[in-house]
Amino acid sequence: MSPILSVRGLAKHFGGVAAVQGVDLDLPAGLITALVGPNGAGKTTLFNLITGAVEADTGRVMLAGKELARRTPARMARLGVARSFQDLRLFQSMSVQANVLTAIEPHAWFWQPGGRRARARRLQATEMALAETGLSALTDALAAELAYAERKFLSLARILATGAQIWLLDEPASGLDPASRARFSTLLRKHAAQGVAICLVEHNLDIVSALADRIVFLDQGRKLAEGEPQAILRDPALAAIYFGERRA
Amino acid sequence: MSAYLLNLAELGTIFALLSLSLNVLIGYGGIFSVAHAVFFGVGAYAGAQIALHLAPDVLLAALGGGLAAGVLSFALALPALRVRGEYFVVASLGLQMVATTVFTEAQGITGGYGGLVGIPPPSLFGLDISSPRLFLSVCIAILLAVMAGVHALMRGSFGRSLMAVRDSESAAEAFGKIVPILKTLAVVLGCIIAGAAGGLFALQMSFVNVESFTLDQSVLIMAMVIIGGVGTLLGPLLGTALLLLLPAALSFLPGIPPTELGAVQQGIYGLAMTLLMIFRPGGIAGRAEGRRWGGR
Numbered sequence: 001m002s003p004i005l006s007v008r009g010l011a012k013h014f015g016g017v018a019a020v021q022g023v024d025l026d027l028p029a030g031l032i033t034a035l036v037g038p039n040g041a042g043k044t045t046l047f048n049l050i051t052g053a054v055e056a057d058t059g060r061v062m063l064a065g066k067e068l069a070r071r072t073p074a075r076m077a078r079l080g081v082a083r084s085f086q087d088l089r090l091f092q093s094m095s096v097q098a099n100v101l102t103a104i105e106p107h108a109w110f111w112q113p114g115g116r117r118a119r120a121r122r123l124q125a126t127e128m129a130l131a132e133t134g135l136s137a138l139t140d141a142l143a144a145e146l147a148y149a150e151r152k153f154l155s156l157a158r159i160l161a162t163g164a165q166i167w168l169l170d171e172p173a174s175g176l177d178p179a180s181r182a183r184f185s186t187l188l189r190k191h192a193a194q195g196v197a198i199c200l201v202e203h204n205l206d207i208v209s210a211l212a213d214r215i216v217f218l219d220q221g222r223k224l225a226e227g228e229p230q231a232i233l234r235d236p237a238l239a240a241i242y243f244g245e246r247r248a
Numbered sequence: 249m250s251a252y253l254l255n256l257a258e259l260g261t262i263f264a265l266l267s268l269s270l271n272v273l274i275g276y277g278g279i280f281s282v283a284h285a286v287f288f289g290v291g292a293y294a295g296a297q298i299a300l301h302l303a304p305d306v307l308l309a310a311l312g313g314g315l316a317a318g319v320l321s322f323a324l325a326l327p328a329l330r331v332r333g334e335y336f337v338v339a340s341l342g343l344q345m346v347a348t349t350v351f352t353e354a355q356g357i358t359g360g361y362g363g364l365v366g367i368p369p370p371s372l373f374g375l376d377i378s379s380p381r382l383f384l385s386v387c388i389a390i391l392l393a394v395m396a397g398v399h400a401l402m403r404g405s406f407g408r409s410l411m412a413v414r415d416s417e418s419a420a421e422a423f424g425k426i427v428p429i430l431k432t433l434a435v436v437l438g439c440i441i442a443g444a445a446g447g448l449f450a451l452q453m454s455f456v457n458v459e460s461f462t463l464d465q466s467v468l469i470m471a472m473v474i475i476g477g478v479g480t481l482l483g484p485l486l487g488t489a490l491l492l493l494l495p496a497a498l499s500f501l502p503g504i505p506p507t508e509l510g511a512v513q514q515g516i517y518g519l520a521m522t523l524l525m526i527f528r529p530g531g532i533a534g535r536a537e538g539r540r541w542g543g544r
Contacts, residue, residue, distance in 0.1 A: 078424050082423075092416075105409065
């Protein structure tokens with residue numbers, strides 16, 4: 001399957017620390033790829049480099065085969081790359097509905113183009129995303145007042161409503177109870193089946209093995225292995241690195 | 249209503265417009281500026297010059313003042329907004345200090361320390377509105393129109409985007425918001441309103457000088473917004489009423505010598521700010537209104 005998003009030789013140093021060292025990554029449509037590795041492996045930094053939140057020292061990012069030279073988070077969002085954050089970064093003072101609506105209003109000017117029809121479409125997309133994530137009853141609630149699992153699902157609803165074809169999810173299921181986790185997995189599976197390329201950073205290996213089609217194992221900014229979940233998770237050398245028993 | 253109370257009401261309306269304008273920056277955009285009096289001053293000088301050399305028309309002075317402040321703020325906002333948070337506060341402090349010097353030294357435009365005097369009484373489309381009641385009515389009409397405009401903008405997609413930037417700049421960017429444009433628009437919008445307030449102020453006072461546009465004034469405007477309630481429509485009005493009426497009310501209280509009024513006033517401001525931040529950090533109107541923003 002040809003990848004929608006490809007990364008080649010992406011690297012970033014912060015002072016003397018090599019955060020990401022020449023990483024290659026392919027995100028094919030319809031597959032869930034998990035980035036796994038110990039703390040400080042460079043997983044979130046890789047997301048930051050792909051989306052342009054942090055400028056890469058070297059390396060290329062290609063979307064549907066076309067290289068994206070000047071990446072900014074806003075541009076990547078417009079190109080259909082949506083991301084979530086480990087700390088969620090919800091728009092706390094806004095309602096659940098406004099959080100989602102804001103995520104799909106593309107322009108920064110005083111009004112949105114497209115008139116009432118476009119506005120109705122955005123409202124419909126918002127309602128569908130909230131329904132799918134089980135937040136319909138909380139439409140008018142403030143994001144800051146939600147329970148933890150609801151906040152996680154709101155973070156996902158924002159992405160879902162955008163219609164983006166590439167999702168970069170940073171620890172999206174951490175801290176969820178088993179029922180919420182199952183609902184979350186079903187949701188991700190459904191959208192992957194519809195052709196969305198999903199890449200998630202996740203520390204919970206049960207979730208990874210249940211959800212991921214492929215695993216990319218990172219350590220100290222380098223890609224150490226890539227393959228099917230069972231092969232990667234059963235590798236004793238990688239397990240030792242993951243659990244901090246030894247370095248690569 | 250006595251002439252004194254009418255004068256107070258006129259000033260209150262103009263300052264309500266001014267604090268409403270700063271609320272666009274602080275309350276909705278999360279952009280803390282301590283240079284807002286600069287744009288109030290630019291508007292006042294522009295309004296005064298229009299009144300002195302063209303016509304003392306209220307709308308002309310407000311529009312001219314708004315335009316002058318808007319253009320200046322646009323020129324300054326683009327480079328200034330490249331810095332974040334507390335660095336922007338420091339940059340705005342620097343602007344306030346430079347502007348105070350410019351207001352004092354640019355005698356050809358501002359009249360220097362002596363200011364611009366002899367501003368003719370206000371008119372509207374050629375009709376004399378120098379009667380305090382008429383002038384107050386026009387100021388109130390302008391305030392209500394601006395409030396309606398700001399309310400509509402902030403309930404719409406622009407307001408949502410701006411508040412999204414305030415809540416999480418990186419998340420807003422990740423959803424396609426071009427943060428520098430949004431922040432610049434917020435600053436320019438706020439400064440246009442501040443400039444318009446300045447134009448009205450020049451006609452109300454019939455005299456303007458640098459003393460009305462110092463750091464103290466910027467801090468006072470900020471206090472009005474914070475005490476009233478950031479990010480709310482009525483908060484700035486409540487804050488303005490409180491901080492303008494308080495000195496007037498104190499002067500009527502028996503037992504406080506006139507020489508001690510300033511100190512008592514400062515003490516009350518300080519205490520009010522401290523208590524508010526502890527018990528009602530959203531300001532007087534904060535909690536009641538906060539939930540309504542950002543919806544459909």
